[in-house]
Amino acid sequence: MLRRLRPKPTPIDPALWQTTCTAVPWLVALDATRRDRLATLAARFVHEKTITPVAGLALDDVQRTTLAALCCLPLLEFGEVGLRGWSQLIVYPDAFRVQRSHVDAAGVLHEWDDELIGESWDAGPLILSWADVAADCAEPDAGFCVAAHEIAHKLDALDGAIDGTPPLPRDWQRAWARDFQQAYNALAREADAGRETAIDPYAVEAPEEFFAVVTEYHFSRPAVLRDAMPEVAAHLARFYGAPLFS
Numbered sequence: 288m289l290r291r292l293r294p295k296p297t298p299i300d301p302a303l304w305q306t307t308c309t310a311v312p313w314l315v316a317l318d319a320t321r322r323d324r325l326a327t328l329a330a331r332f333v334h335e336k337t338i339t340p341v342a343g344l345a346l347d348d349v350q351r352t353t354l355a356a357l358c359c360l361p362l363l364e365f366g367e368v369g370l371r372g373w374s375q376l377i378v379y380p381d382a383f384r385v386q387r388s389h390v391d392a393a394g395v396l397h398e399w400d401d402e403l404i405g406e407s408w409d410a411g412p413l414i415l416s417w418a419d420v421a422a423d424c425a426e427p428d429a430g431f432c433v434a435a436h437e438i439a440h441k442l443d444a445l446d447g448a449i450d451g452t453p454p455l456p457r458d459w460q461r462a463w464a465r466d467f468q469q470a471y472n473a474l475a476r477e478a479d480a481g482r483e484t485a486i487d488p489y490a491v492e493a494p495e496e497f498f499a500v501v502t503e504y505h506f507s508r509p510a511v512l513r514d515a516m517p518e519v520a521a522h523l524a525r526f527y528g529a530p531l532f533s
Contacts, residue, residue, distance in 0.1 A: 296334030299326055299352060307352040312427040313360055313506065316531035321363055328359035331367050337375045344380040344417060354378065357420065357434035358413070361442065361502065364528045365453075369442050375412040382416050405433040407440035409449065423507070428532055430487065430508040439502040443495055451494030453526070466518040471497045474516075485515040505530055 299307075304326055308314040317325060332355040340346045346354075354376060362369040382402050404419040419433050442453040451471075452464050471494060478488040490500035504512040505523040509530035513520040524530060 294334075296330040299330050299333065303348055303352055304329075307349055307356060310349065311353055311356060311424055313424075313432075313531055314356060321528065324363055325356060325359055328362050328367055328370075329355040332359050332370060335370060335374065338378065339375060339412075340378045340380075340417075342379050342383070344378060346378065346417070350417070353424070354415070354420065354434070357423075357432070358438050360506065361435050361438045361527055364526060365442065369438070369445070372410065372445065373408075373412060373441060377412050377414045379414065379416050381418040383414070405437045407437045407444075409444055413437050413441060428507055430504060430511070432503045432506045435506050436499040436503050439499040440495065443498055449495050451496075451498040453498075455526075459525075463522050466522060467494070467497065470501075470516045470519045485511055502527070507532070509533070 308317075308322065314322065314325070329352065333351070336355075338346065338351050338354060358376065359370075382404050385401050385403060385406065403414075404416040406414040408414075415433060415437065419431075423429075423432050423434070439453075440449070443449050443451060446452075446454040451467055452460060455463055471491060474484060474486055474488065474497070475491040477484045478491055486504060487500055490497040501512060501516065501519055501523060505520070505527055509520065509532060512523070
């Protein structure tokens with residue numbers, strides 16, 4: 288039985304891609320080979336994903352291409368398989384509110400609002416705040432990259448288990464799980480002791496958040512990550528490719 292080939296997406300207009308590359312620090316830092324690979328991934332993203340601005344936001348072509356490029360940046364080594372399982376990027380102008388609920392052990396329902404700058408639904412859309420994407424681009428070495436954070440969640444979910452470990456060859460998966468758990472535990476001990484930590488303590492909310500937070504550091508503060516968690520930094524350099532900044 289013959290398998291149908293996926294249609295090749297229309298390449299991004301070269302002038303538009305050049306404009307985008309000069310405006311986004313991470314793209315400026317790419318060598319020509321990786322930039323061309325990213326252009327192909329971003330074209331696939333634009334072809335397959337619906338980018339939906341909401342709450343009065345309007346996005347021009349450069350902004351849309353910027354979003355596609357940043358979402359694909361973590362896929363430079365992993366490839367377009369990392370785009371599977373979801374079809375929509377929703378973009379708010381700024382931080383957005385979501386309603387949460389939880390039933391405790393006594394059966395009492397608790398409800399509250401969270402203010403978020405990004406969210407990744409397990410089998411649904413990815414959601415970003417444009418203001419925070421723009422802030423990340425303005426300060427690419429500040430330790431934040433919300434697009435990479437949320438894409439890390441999408442990669443984590445590809446194997447059906449949201450546990451901080453994306454799909455990997457078995458031997459690498461074992462080493463990854465061991466080294467990430469050790470670093471997670473060490474960070475949790477520091478945070479519990481009230482000590483100032485090199486890595487944002489939000490990372491110890493859960494193993495999946497740890498993976499997403501250290502992903503941000505790989506792209507935005509790799510030297511801090513190398514100093515604090517050399518084994519984790521080495522895994523991410525293998526998974527995402529060499530850091531773009533020193």
